[in-house]
Structures are given as structure tokens and as C-alpha cells.
Amino acid sequence: MTLEQQIHEIGAKARVAARALAALSAESRNGILRAMADELLARTPQILEANAQDLVGASEHGLNKAAIDRLRLTEKRIADMANDIWQVAQLADPVGQTISEWKRPNGLRIAKVRTPIGVIGIIYESRPNVTSDAAVLCIKTGNAVVLRGGSEALNSNLAIAEALQAGGASKGLPENAVQLLPTKAREAVAIVAAMDQYIDLIIPRGGHSLIETVVRHARMPVIKHYHGICHVYVDKEADLKMAKKIAINAKCQRPGTCNAMETLLVHRRISQEFLKEAAPAFQEQGVEIRADETAYAQLQKLNYEPLARAEEKDWSTEYLDTIMSLRVVDDLNQAIDHMERYGSHHSDAIITSDAEAAEKFLNDVDSATVYWNASTRFTDGGEFGFGAEIGISTDKLHARGPMGLEELTSYKYVIRGDGQIRE
């Protein structure tokens, strides 16, 4: 059997499983989730053993320390995965919810009802816990899932997926509802992405080149989780102490996340005063600032360091580090133009006490999440109150911004009549 045939067989089985899964009640699905968590815990020794094999392979292949740390499982990490599953089991179930309903003049009653999507493909890198997180959110919403993890984590991922399957099966999880591609072959991604007869949606979670491979080959919808080049704009009417506090938080609270600020824009009229207030705080956090000409001069006077001149490419760089671009702008419009030109439409904030300027910003900035007087770091399913998150979509169709359980559902129209025909 060729690799393509093997993968197509997995797809066909997932399609059958999806139908069986859709017929289960929310109660059954939650029972399945709890059994998955139990089995995951029970198999801790086997999972750690599989992980140890991956770690040996990783050092042999010369993975760097950060990558090895992401790959490493511990008893605590497995317990955390199991706890997360318990929490998802407790969340409200979106499947079956009536989104809206109405009656037509001819008496037809139309209800728009949430349904599972069907089969979801998740393609991800590195961290083995994604195997559990992603599978669990799919099962919660009645979707079958085909997983493809990073090749360096294959043994760990297989052990986790097997635990989920075995635990679920004990409570009626349909066979093949959770499947992991048992291959390290690179071509597998392109094959999965092309089989739209079996997979309804693909979610790539990983770096730019992974997403690009999926986009190039995909025939079905893809929900992308690209990078975040997020901005904070300090308006001339800003409360400068609030602006400082928010800018520091947006940049420094966790610089490696997609909702961290990468570029700070400051209105010309208050830039000197603001930098005098904020520069010591940034310096204390060890933030390297890459500044435009005006800001560079102002920061030099304040003896700021580390300080560099911003180059054109800095404005569109996601540092994911304690580095920040800084530009002084003439007005709100220039700030918005800057975001449109260089940003990634992820999360952008304005700090101002001028309600009119704020409303213009909130309306005109075409980003998934726009903030007035708050840190961009809140773009997160948990912070939104979604309970669970499969990621943060940078697309505009179906799901934009934090993707929770609702975004893992589709809908159908259920129409009840008493013999209506079309005239």
C-alpha cells in the first residue's frame, strides 16, 4: 500500500467515525472525555517511555535546547493534560444549540442549529500536548480528528493518541474518531491537505513554512494561525501613566506570544513626555528599542540602551523577544496607516481619553481584535471567557481571533412544515 493509499484509508475511516460521533449525545461525549483523561493518567509510564525515545532521537538530530524542552514530557505535564480534558468535559456543549429561529409567512418554521463540522485535520509541530488538546476539543464538538504532529515527537504523540482512543473506546467513542498519522514522511502533509473528500477543515498550528505548505496544497478550508505583529498607539490624549503600564505589559509580560506588542506608535505631541515616563520602565525590563529618527534622538537624550535605529524591515518583524520597534507619528491617521501597511491584523490597541479618536480607531483598524485602553495580551480564548481555545485565527472567514468550541462547529437549517410546497 502506498503512503497515499494509507492516508486515504485513514481519511475514509475518519469520515465513518464522524457520522457515528455526530449521533452521540453531549453527555456521552463528556463521559468519553473523562475516560480519556483517566486513561492518559493511567498510561503515564508508557507515555514517558515513548517520550524518552523521542528525546534520544532529538539529541541525536541536534535539536536545540528550547526545542528539546518543548518536546519533553513529565508526570506533571501529563497530569496537566488530563486536567485540561476534565475542564473541557465540563464546558457547555455548542452542538445542537439553536442559533436563531423564525417562522415564514407560509408557516414554515426555520431553525439554524449548530452541528459538528465533520472531520478536522490538525497539523502541528513539536509540543506533544497538542495531540491531546486538539483531539479533545474536536471530540467535545462531535468532530472526528486526523492528527499529524511533528516527526521528532512521533512516539510521544502515538502513545498519547492511543491512550485517548483506548480510554474513549471504553465509553463508546467510535473507532477511528481519533487517528494520528503513523509516519514521519514529509509528503504526508500534502496528501492530507489534498483529500477534501474526507477532511472538512484543516487547522495548521506551527511556523510559517508549515502553514505555507498546507495552504499550497489544501483543497478544503484552512484556518490559519499566522504570526502577530501587534501595535499599541499612544494618542496625544492618552493618560501617560496608563499608556506606560499597558505598553510595558503588552511587550514584556510574555514576549514570545503572538499577542505581544512588537511596535509602539506614539503621537508626536506627547512623545518626549511619554518616553521620559516610559523609557526607564522599558530599560528596567531590558527591552532593546529600534526607533525611528525622532524617537531615536529623544531616547538618546535619555541615555536609553540598548537602542538602535529601526530599519524598514523592523516594522514588519515579529520579534517574539524583548525587542520593540518604536515610531513617532503625526496623528491617528498615520498610526492607522502604519498598522494597515506593516501589521498582521491580529491585535492592536489605542491608548487615549478621546472617545472620538478611540471610536475611529476601533472602526477603521481592520484587525481581529482592537482595544481601547487595554493590553493586546488579552487576545486569548481563556481571557475572552471561551473556556478552551484551539488557537487564534488570523483569517477572516468562519473564525477570526480566538477560536473556541463554537468555531469548531458548523450549522444546518432544520425546517418543519405541514405540507408546504413552493408555488
Place this chain on the structure above:
Amino acid sequence: MTLEQQIHEIGAKARVAARALAALSAESRNGILRAMADELLARTPQILEANAQDLVGASEHGLNKAAIDRLRLTEKRIADMANDIWQVAQLADPVGQTISEWKRPNGLRIAKVRTPIGVIGIIYESRPNVTSDAAVLCIKTGNAVVLRGGSEALNSNLAIAEALQAGGASKGLPENAVQLLPTKAREAVAIVAAMDQYIDLIIPRGGHSLIETVVRHARMPVIKHYHGICHVYVDKEADLKMAKKIAINAKCQRPGTCNAMETLLVHRRISQEFLKEAAPAFQEQGVEIRADETAYAQLQKLNYEPLARAEEKDWSTEYLDTIMSLRVVDDLNQAIDHMERYGSHHSDAIITSDAEAAEKFLNDVDSATVYWNASTRFTDGGEFGFGAEIGISTDKLHARGPMGLEELTSYKYVIRGDGQIRE
């Protein structure tokens, strides 16, 4: 300039126009629409002249009579287009609507607000009125549009698009908000589908091979409008007179539409009685029946004609004609299995007075629209009360079933705070 450069320039201009368009009020956009309608009417002579050129070309290229009829414009057809625009102008505007809003424990106020999508590409065949219909629905929802019509209608489409642009411009429509690719080159479709830096969504409206070309090349989301293989299932507990009336309507009221019934499934226990009731009505309508063995024998006894034996491929054929497949099934489960195997998940109906069977059907059949005791012909934006329709999506992401104005929008999260930072 190469064709690709030309098309990319059109895309880049559309992106600029989209930003300007998103800043307009609903009132401005409606004024623009009304001016478009006026200009379309005023340019009736020029549009008819352009259409005459296309018609000459069409006969020279040997298009068949039906295709030529679809291509032909008349004063009445142009007046109808203008009327449709007036009606769209009167519809409620989804852009800016708050879908939901809530407050977090930390005081952040989160609103999920409808926004335009950005730039929409519409790729269609034949009928020149689609140029107007599609452009108008995009402008109504604040989206810039790039149109690519059938090459046989290029002159007509250009004349219509120019009228819309000129009319709109008089009321502030941003330049390049409505653009039509001025080329008959086949490669244009692949080029448009690949430029995801400029186009946020592509909607192909046309035959299977057009959709397939778009799907193969598209890097951005595509909302497909595939065919409809729709079923009516007459349950053993059906009111047979109602079942007859609905089946006739679903098949015969307009057989050439995607929501017309292609296959009738009848429960074994009542098939003889039902066919005795319904066969004369189908015969009167001249419907050719392709029947499975049981139904064939029963219809033969009733001297039904035209009658043929169904072959395997009939079950998955969209006839779009007064031809129908007919199968006798053992029970509800077999009916559902048949739909899952052969159907296109578009519109399917059950006729029964057994509420339990009906609810099982409505839940288990994974189609965009499922009916209990009503004709499948109601799957239509107008019949749903949407006011306008860009088509009927056979996809499950973002839009499923009839696509109205709401489905031409995205959303963003607008978050208002008073200095919140993430701990």
C-alpha cells in the same frame, strides 16, 4: 505588463478601495447603490449594444440556443437588474451589527461586531446579470469586488461594470471598488485564485469544472456552490396525499434548479400504495422514472412510462430535468444511509407524521437544509426571508446553505477597557 502583473495591479487597487469602502456609512453605501441602478438604466442602449456584439460572437462560436438565451439582455432584463439593486438598497445593513457582547470579571467589555470581509472575488459563467447582482451585494456589505465573468459575455459585463462604477462614483463609491477583469484569457482564473495577498474570499458560481479550477489554485478561502442531489423520503407513516404533493413539487416545479429533488426514496411498507397515488401525477408531468427493482415492478403494473431501471450512477446524478431516480428502502436508516452515500448534502426531506422518525432524520442527515413535511424547493435566500442571495453554499465553513448579506461579512472583537493589563 504581463497578464499576472495586470491582475495583481487590479488586486492591489481593490485592497485600497476596500479600506475606503469600509469607512463609509450604510446610508452612503445605499445612496451609491441607488445611483448605480439609475446609471444602469440610463445606459441601457450602450449595454444592449455591447450585448449585441457578444451575441454575434456567440453564434459565430456555435453556442447552443439555451446558452445564447442566457447571454441575451433585453430592456426588461436591464430594468429587472436595476429593480433588484433598489431592493438591495432597502435591506437592513449587517455591517456594524453587534453579534454579541459581554463583560469580563476584570471589567473589559468585549463586543463581537460584524465587519466587511475586504475584497471578494466572484468568478462566474454566462449570465451577464450576475455582474450586477454580485457587485451590488458586495458593495452593500462594504466589500470591494473583483469580477471575472464568462468570456462570451465580456462586452456585456464590461458595459454593466462601467455603468455601476460610474453611477456609484457620482455618490462617492471609492475608485476601483468594482472591477472586472478585462480579459478572456483562461489563465486569469488561476492567477486570481492565487493572489491571497489581495483577495480575502473567492466565490465561484458555475459548473463543476470552473469550481474545480478555482479549488485547485486557490490560496484563500473559497465558498463553493456545487450541485444538489436532493432527496425526498416518504416514510411508512407519511400522509400519502401530502407526500405526493411535495414530491411532485420538489421534482417538477422547476427541475433545473439545485434544490429540485433528484431521488425519491419510499418505505417498502407503503411503496405500492404510494406509487398508485403518485404515479399518475408524475406521468402527467412527463417525468421519466429510473427505478430500482421493486419500484420498477410496481410501476410496470401501473403501466407507468417513461420507465427505466436505475443504474448505480443514477443515484449520484443531478439530472436538472424531468427525470427522477426512485428507490424502495427497508426503513429510515436505509434512507439516511442512501443520502449519506449518494447525496450532495444540499437539501433533503422526510415526509412522515411520526415525530420521532422526523427528529431522527433532521438530526442525523448531514445536509445544509433538512425538511420535515415540506418541499426541498424552499432552499433559497428569498424563501428564507434573507432578501438577497449570493448563492447556496455546499460548504460547511463560514456559510452553509443560502448565503445572504450576513454571510458576506466577517467580524472583529472590539474591546473597551480602562487600563487593564494581563497579570
